[in-house]
Amino acid sequence: MKTTDLLIVGAGPAGLSAALAAAQAGVRALVIDENQRPGGQLFKQIHKFFGSGVHKAGTRGFRIGEQLLKETLEQNVEVQLGYPVYGLFPDGRAVCGSPEGAQEIRAKKIILATGANENNLCFEGSTLPGVMTAGAAQTMINLHHVLPGQRVVMIGSGNVGLIVAYQLLQAGAQVAAVVEAAPAIGGYGVHAGKLRRAGVPFYVSHTVHRAIGTDSVEGVELVKLDNFRKVDGTQLEIPCDTVCMAVGLTPMVELARLAGCEMTEIPALGGVVPMHDENMRTTNPDVYIAGDISGVEEASTAMEEGRLAGTAAAEALGALDAETAARLKDEIRRRMALLRSGEFGAKRQAAKETIVRRCEAFEAGRQEEGERA
């Protein structure tokens, strides 16, 4: 059995940032990840990030990933790859696979940075080869440099749908349509504008009715929506060989459940997430969370949450005095508030505050119960 002060599950932007913050405080964390490469989904983000100068705005995602890995190496953070965690006990024992077989790791504190899963839609033909998540297409073009198809229909016009559709154009594919169930485009105007200028047709108030094909996709049938209800007789066929779905993400909370963390439902952040306080600590006092597991946002917020969780865990382990920790955490929270401003950010900020309020209410109730007992 391995032992460590701080175990971090997930080597994406949140997990690596947490490990770096802990390392700077003098805590050597063990980072484990099921994948063969670190960086999570950061290396397929080839677009420029938003935010301010401190958030490396204008820098492409994969460059930020390269920088993060460089710092990880410089700080001698231990990253073990090929470790899927399949058991987590409330007392801080993790059970995982590894290239050498099953392993048990005992940790004083754990940070879960497991990320999120892509959602999908069910429709006739949705299992045909050629129907895939937007993330799969993005992985194929930007990491492996292979086109998933030549003519793509994108379902969903949030930022993921818009960005991946544009990246498909950059890789040399045609985008036959971007389809949106709502009456308006979901993502940022700057992303939608690039597609419009490239001549990509948008179908708002439409959804996919079925995918056509026998061995793989040959076309897609769209249908018009009136207030999210299909309108009979409005089917419209578009020839394509690939259908991508960009219909949101769901936080991957399984390990938090195993660790006994209380959950709360917050639709604006992707569904059910572990309750957490201002320090990213869950209702299990030894378990922290950071990144999409705590509510689906962006890589830039995931990195700040990682720093916050790493700093808080280092403080809890006694590596930082309260005053230094408070100063560091305040700086991080200030930067995070900047990322959660603006029309889209403000909604996430409000949702995050709701989670913290619910967590405080839960802890207050638990304390009261304890006092009565």
Next chain:
Amino acid sequence: MSDMDRRVHAHPILDDLREPDTYIWYHDTKIPAVTGEPVAAALMASGIRVMRHTVKTGQPRGIFCGIGRCNDCKMVVDGVPNVRTCVTPVREGMRVETQQGLGAWRDEA
């Protein structure tokens, strides 16, 4: 089928595009591949999209999530069934076959 080339050869941002430097076998067809890329990427580059057929109805399945979560891209690789081809790197001369149902173990010749 193997004449199809879906690789990206020019890109406005990415400058680390690689050309095939090895090969794998898809049934009896030699498929060009790039060392280290996932099996699924090599197959997709040659236009191969059907990875397996389902147990009960024999429906085709292909790449869906691309990051090892959904299990739709499982194939028989070097005689071992249920290998997730989207997260399995190619090795020179690897033998890849469409999986039928749950797949069967086969001794390598």
